[in-house]
Amino acid sequence: MVYKPRLIDRLFPSNCLLCGTGTSSGLNACEGCIEDLPRNGEACPHCAMPLPVAAACGHCLQEPPLVSGALCGFxxxxxxxxxxxxxxxxxxxxxxxxLAELMARQxxxxxxxxxxxxxxxxxxxAPRRIGERGFNQAERIARVLGGRLGLRVEPRLARRVRSSPDQKSLSAVQRRRNLAQAFHARPCPGRRLILVDxxxxxxxxxxxxxxxxLNAGAAEIRLWCLARAV
Ligand SMILES: [Zn+2]
Ligand SMILES: [Zn+2]
Incomplete structure (x- = not known):
């Protein structure tokens, strides 16, 4: 694993996206603003829920998660x-x-x-969402993490076959049923995969x-997300 800073970032200083100060941190943020970002420190290793100590949370003890580990940067x-x-x-x-660059460093x-x-x-x-936004934010994040950490990115291993715009109005059972059919995965026997969102x-x-x-054969799955909502 090798972190690879971009030469262009060191050659051309930029302005902080948060306070506007000029910075040569190699990122679009100054050291002070980077320092102040809310990091997700001690957390449940399975679902990244912030906790006073890094240990399995009550929810994960009750319902063991499918992923073998979860990490959120912020x-x-x-x-x-x-x-x-x-x-x-x-x-x-x-x-x-x-945010993706900072998470890669972390x-x-x-x-x-x-x-x-x-x-x-x-x-x-969902294709309709990509049409609206013009890009998949998770893929952008994965490209940065993959590039910096030397990991392959495969955006087409799974696709969304159903969008679920009205999840909020559904019951928990309906929501789970709806989501279970939301993705279609290509065969991936024995693969180790990190989901990025x-x-x-x-x-x-x-x-x-x-x-x-997992149904398509994956051996182990982990999860990396930029931010943990609490
Ligand atoms: Zn700043
Ligand atoms: Zn947990």
């Missing part, structure tokens, strides 16, 4: 929430890249790339995707 709080909004709704790709520092042959799989968006909320979406990949 908490979904100010100003990470605002950066993600700029990225997803405003099409500000630099805001998404900044994963590198924690030596959190698991040993063995792992592939990054961005959580697929922007925000981890209930984990229902990634659970459904993990299930379809």
């Amino acid at each position: 908490r979904y709080d100010y100003p990470v929430r605002e950066l993600l909004l700029r990225f997803k709704s405003g099409g500000d790709l630099a805001a998404g890249r900044l 994963i590198d520092a924690l030596q959190a790339v698991p040993a063995g042959d792992w592939t990054l799989v961005p959580v697929p968006l 922007d925000i981890l909320t209930t984990g229902a979406t990634t659970r459904a995707l993990a299930q379809s990949l």
Whole structure:
């Protein structure tokens, strides 16, 4: 695992996306603003829920997760929430890249790339959503993480066959049933996969995707998300 900073970032200093100060940190943010970002420190190793100590949370003890580990770089709080909004709704790709670059540095520092042959799989968006937004935010994040950490990215290992725009109005049972049929995975016997997404909320979406990949033969699945909603 080798973290590869881009030469272009060192040659051309830029302005901080958060406070506007000029910076040569190699990122679009100054050292002070980077320091102040809400990191997801101690957390449940299975679902990344922030906790006073890193241990399995009550929910994961009750219902063992399908993924063998989850890591989130930040908490979904100010100003990470605002950066993600700029990225997803405003099409500000630099805001998404900044958070992904910082998460890559964090994963590198924690030596959190698991040993063995792992592939990054961005959580697929429904084609209609990609049409609206113009890009899949999870794929953008996965490309940065893969490039920096030397991991392969396979966005087409799974696809979304059904969009679920009205999830909020459904009961928990209906929601789970709806999501179970939301993804179609290609055969992937024995593969070790890391799902990548922007925000981890209930984990229902990634659970459904993990299930379809396990059904398609995957040996082990982990989860990396930029931000953990609490
Ligand atoms: Zn700043
Ligand atoms: Zn947990």
